[in-house]
Amino acid sequence: MNSRLLTLLLGTLALASCEQRETTATPKAPPAPVADIPAPDLTHSVVRVNTTYQRWNPGQPWEKLDPRQRRSLGAVITGNKVLTTAEMVADSTFIELESTDGRKLTPATVEAVDYEANLALLTTDDEEFTEDLEPLELADITKPGDALDIIQIEDSGIPLLTHGLIQSVDVTSDFLPGQYFLTYELKASMQTAASSFTLPALHEGKLAGLLTSYSSSDQLSDITATEIVRNFLHDAADGHYDGFPSLGIATAPLDDPKFRGWLGLEPKDGGIYVSSVLKGGAAEEAGIQKGDVITSIDGHEVDQTGYFLHPVYGRLFWSHLVRGAKALGSTVPLKLVRDGEPMEVNATLTLRGEPLVPTETFGQDPKFLIKGGLVFQELTRPLLKSFGKDWMETAPLNLLAPLESPEEFEERMDRVVFLAGVIPTPATIGYESLRNLIVHEVNGQPVRDIKTLSAAFDQVPADGLHSIRFEEEDFPIELDENVATLVDGQLLQRGISRLSRLE
Incomplete structure (x- = not known):
C-alpha cells in the first residue's frame, strides 16, 4: 500500500453608576476641592493566565490536534498562588503567568485541579514575579441579594469593575456535564475586555468566586460559589488534593403522579428515585439499590423534585448536601423507602470513582x-x-x-x-x-x-x-x-x- 493511499485512508478515521452627594449649606469660604475616592488597586491581586493546550485527535489517537491558546484572569491568594478554573489548564502543554502591566512573565505549574468542580490552583517559584503580589482574602459566604464586583483588566493595565447583584443560588453543571456544584447567578452588564475567559468575583473587596460563564442576551453570569472555593482550597492546603466526595448514584424526580403511584407513594410524600448505583461507590457500600426512594439526606427532607430547603440559600438541589456541604470520609445518614418499607442507612462518602465510560480524560493519553x-x-x-x-x-x-x-x-x-x-x-x-x-x-x-x-x-x-x-x-x-x-x-x-x- 503506497503512502498516498494510506494518507487518504487515515483521513477517513477523523471523525452601575455612582451618585455624588451635594451639600446644601453655604460655606463662609470656597470649599477645597474634594478628591475622588480611588477604587482599590487590584492590579497586584490578579494576574493574567496564558495557557497553550493540545488535544488528541479522536479519530487518530496516535496524534494530536494543532495547539491552541486560552487567556484569563486569575486571583492571587495566600502563599502567592493563583486560583483559576480547571478549564484553563485542561490538556495544557504550557502555563504562563503575566503581571497586569505585561512586564513580568513566568511559567507556572498546576498544584491542584478539580475538573468536576472546575477549579485549579497554580504556583510558581519565581520570587521576582511574586514579590509585588497582594493576595486576596476569601469572602464570607454570600447569598442572594449580595453585591459582587467582577474584575477585568484592560490591555492597557487599567482595572475594570462590573457591579452586580446575586439573583439566585443553585446547584448547576458547569464544565463537565452531570457534575453539579453550588453556583451564584449574577445580574450584571459585562463589558468586552481582555482576559475574559475566566474572571475573579469580589464581595466587599474579598474573593467570592470565579466567573465561569456569561450570557450577554440576559446579562447573567455564573459564579462558582465561595463555599466551593473555600472547600477546594482547604483540601489543597496540605499539598495533596483529594477531591469532592460523592454518593455514587443517579436520580430521577418523582413529580410524575403515575410514576409515584407505580412506586406506591402517597401524594404528599417527597423523595428522589435512585435510577442507578455506581459500582464501588458510597451508595453501593451502604446498601442502596436501584429503585430505592431517598426521602431525607443528613436530616434534610427532599421534595419530589429533588430539592431541599437551605437556611441561607433557599431551595437547593439535593447534591449540595454531599458535594459541597460535606468532606471526603464524612458519614451521612439517609432515609429511604424500598418496596414500600421505610429504611435508614449511613453512607460514608468517597470519591466518585471512575465510571464505565469515563466522563473526562484531561491529562490522559487515549488508549x-x-x-x-x-x-x-x-x-x-x-x-x-x-x-x-x-x-x-x-x-x-x-x-x-x-x-x-x-x-x-x-x-x-x-x-x-x-x-x-x-x-x-x-x-x-x-x-x-x-x-x-x-x-x-x-x-x-x-x-x-x-x-x-x-x-x-x-x-x-x-x-x-x-x-x-x-x-x-x-x-x-x-x-x-x-x-x-x-x-x-x-x-x-x-x-x-x-x-x-x-x-
Whole structure:
C-alpha cells in the first residue's frame, strides 16, 4: 500500500453608576476641592493566565490536534498562588503567568485541579514575579441579594469593575456535564475586555468566586460559589488534593403522579428515585439499590423534585448536601423507602470513582490498539462527543448504551473496547465497512479493557487466525497474524507513529 493511499485512508478515521452627594449649606469660604475616592488597586491581586493546550485527535489517537491558546484572569491568594478554573489548564502543554502591566512573565505549574468542580490552583517559584503580589482574602459566604464586583483588566493595565447583584443560588453543571456544584447567578452588564475567559468575583473587596460563564442576551453570569472555593482550597492546603466526595448514584424526580403511584407513594410524600448505583461507590457500600426512594439526606427532607430547603440559600438541589456541604470520609445518614418499607442507612462518602465510560480524560493519553489495520479504542464521553454537537442523537446507539445503562455491561467489562474504524489493508479485506462495534472477546478470551485485548492478540491460535467477536454480531471475524504483522510494520513506516497505547 503506497503512502498516498494510506494518507487518504487515515483521513477517513477523523471523525452601575455612582451618585455624588451635594451639600446644601453655604460655606463662609470656597470649599477645597474634594478628591475622588480611588477604587482599590487590584492590579497586584490578579494576574493574567496564558495557557497553550493540545488535544488528541479522536479519530487518530496516535496524534494530536494543532495547539491552541486560552487567556484569563486569575486571583492571587495566600502563599502567592493563583486560583483559576480547571478549564484553563485542561490538556495544557504550557502555563504562563503575566503581571497586569505585561512586564513580568513566568511559567507556572498546576498544584491542584478539580475538573468536576472546575477549579485549579497554580504556583510558581519565581520570587521576582511574586514579590509585588497582594493576595486576596476569601469572602464570607454570600447569598442572594449580595453585591459582587467582577474584575477585568484592560490591555492597557487599567482595572475594570462590573457591579452586580446575586439573583439566585443553585446547584448547576458547569464544565463537565452531570457534575453539579453550588453556583451564584449574577445580574450584571459585562463589558468586552481582555482576559475574559475566566474572571475573579469580589464581595466587599474579598474573593467570592470565579466567573465561569456569561450570557450577554440576559446579562447573567455564573459564579462558582465561595463555599466551593473555600472547600477546594482547604483540601489543597496540605499539598495533596483529594477531591469532592460523592454518593455514587443517579436520580430521577418523582413529580410524575403515575410514576409515584407505580412506586406506591402517597401524594404528599417527597423523595428522589435512585435510577442507578455506581459500582464501588458510597451508595453501593451502604446498601442502596436501584429503585430505592431517598426521602431525607443528613436530616434534610427532599421534595419530589429533588430539592431541599437551605437556611441561607433557599431551595437547593439535593447534591449540595454531599458535594459541597460535606468532606471526603464524612458519614451521612439517609432515609429511604424500598418496596414500600421505610429504611435508614449511613453512607460514608468517597470519591466518585471512575465510571464505565469515563466522563473526562484531561491529562490522559487515549488508549488504543492497531492490529493489521483494525483500530480499537476505549470508549469515553469525549470520544462520543466527537460525533458532533448533537452527539446524543447522532452517536451510534450501541455506543450510547454503556453510557446510559452501565449496569448492563459492568459485569463483563471494566472499560468498553470497540472497533473504531478500519484501515483498508491486505489484512482487512472485506472488513472495510466495519466500525463502532463493541468487542466481546478475542480468541475466546473476554475483553475487559484495552490491556486484555492486547494480551488476547498475543495468544496466537495454532492456525494463525485471530477470532474476534463483537457484542452486536453473532459471527466472528478472522485476522491473519502473519499478514497483520507485515501490515503493522508498513503502517509504522508510512506515517503512524505508534500502534498502541495501553497505559
